Amino acid sequence: xxxxxxxxxxxxxxxxxxxxxxxxxxxxxxxxxxxxxxxxxxxxxxxxxxxxxxxxxxxxxxxxxxxxxxxxxxxxxxxxxxxxxxxxxxxxxxxxxxxxxxxxxxxxxxxxxxxxxxxxxxxxxxxxxxxxxxxxxxxxxxxxxxxxxxxxxxxxxxxxxxxxxxxxxxxxxxxxxxxxxxxxxxxxxxxxxxxxxxxxxxxxxxxxxxxxxxxxxxxxxxxxxxxxxxxxxxxxxxxxxxxxxxxxxxxxxxxxxxxxxxxxxxxxxxxxxxxxxxxxxxxxxxxxxxxxxxxxxxxxxxxxxxxxxxxxxxxxxxxxxxxxxxxxxxxxxxxxxxxxxx
Numbered sequence: 001x002x003x004x005x006x007x008x009x010x011x012x013x014x015x016x017x018x019x020x021x022x023x024x025x026x027x028x029x030x031x032x033x034x035x036x037x038x039x040x041x042x043x044x045x046x047x048x049x050x051x052x053x054x055x056x057x058x059x060x061x062x063x064x065x066x067x068x069x070x071x072x073x074x075x076x077x078x079x080x081x082x083x084x085x086x087x088x089x090x091x092x093x094x095x096x097x098x099x100x101x102x103x104x105x106x107x108x109x110x111x112x113x114x115x116x117x118x119x120x121x122x123x124x125x126x127x128x129x130x131x132x133x134x135x136x137x138x139x140x141x142x143x144x145x146x147x148x149x150x151x152x153x154x155x156x157x158x159x160x161x162x163x164x165x166x167x168x169x170x171x172x173x174x175x176x177x178x179x180x181x182x183x184x185x186x187x188x189x190x191x192x193x194x195x196x197x198x199x200x201x202x203x204x205x206x207x208x209x210x211x212x213x214x215x216x217x218x219x220x221x222x223x224x225x226x227x228x229x230x231x232x233x234x235x236x237x238x239x240x241x242x243x244x245x246x247x248x249x250x251x252x253x254x255x256x257x258x259x260x261x262x263x264x265x266x267x268x269x270x271x272x273x274x275x276x277x278x279x280x281x282x283x284x285x286x287x288x289x290x291x292x293x294x295x296x297x298x299x300x301x302x303x304x305x306x307x308x309x310x311x312x313x314x315x316x317x318x319x320x321x322x323x324x325x326x327x328x329x330x331x332x333x334x335x336x337x338x339x340x341x342x
Contacts, residue, residue, distance in 0.1 A: 202312025
């Protein structure tokens with residue numbers, strides 16, 4: 001019995017340092033989180049708004065219009081992740097990624113500025129991130145036949161993914177045991193235009209619809225959420241449209257109108273047009289182009305576009321088709337071609 005007990009004591013004596021060493025290594029792995037270090041506990045909250053209400057008060061009047069979707073159903077979802085760009089005193093920046101609601105971020109000592117945005121986008125392109133003043137976001141260019149052939153002077157793009165952003169102009173990092181709490185109010189940088197096109201006659205002939213919204217901003221600045229002066233055309237697809245008994249409704253995401261935000265208001269240099277292409281059940285396609293500039297003046301960042309009085313005649317919608325002059329080419333089997341921008 002004494003020999004057995006002695007063996008157990010010897011084994012314990014040998015294993016104890018190994019176990020302690022393993023524990024120390026495990027604790028040291030995240031040692032900065034629990035010791036004197038520079039760290040911020042970022043806590044993100046998301047402003048889930050799809051429009052900037054500039055006086056149209058759509059939320060209160062929504063029920064009276066009988067739209068095909070609810071006002072709250074258009075609210076963007078909370079993203080799946082958050083990226084933090086930490087700009088250091090040496091002028092360089094570091095990228096951090098973590099949970100959408102926030103996480104602990106390690107930094108160096110001294111003055112910092114930070115840009116934050118959701119990191120779960122597909123079509124967005126982030127440009128000139130070397131400086132907070134120049135950091136912008138665009139979306140990928142895209143062509144669609146026949147629209148791109150008929151509007152060769154326009155740059156056509158995918159609708160952007162949902163984007164939230166937050167900017168911290170100044171934060172001083174110093175070594176502490178406990179992290180500083182940094183609240184991040186994530187504002188929307190992409191907005192939704194809900195479009196309703198009402199038909200006086202012929203809506204029953206529509207099989208599917210798609211379209212384009214021209215005169216939209218090409219980019220948005222991450223620092224203050226202002227939009228660039230350049231204008232592009234946002235293409236929207238069949239999946240973005242609902243064909244109803246007497247109308248077509250569509251949802252289009254964009255950066256809003258050009259040159260808005262950062263203290264500036266929008267004065268249009270050009271016009272904003274809505275183009276709606278409808279494929280009829282007989283295979284023919286009819287295109288409608290409507291000037292919506294006046295509606296954009298009061299809705300620079302999302303809202304509702306209303307169009308009425310559209311007509312498809314019985315002759316245009318007849319099963320025979322082809323016996324009348326249609327303004328556009330057939331829908332055909334054309335495929336959208338995405339062109340990435342470097």
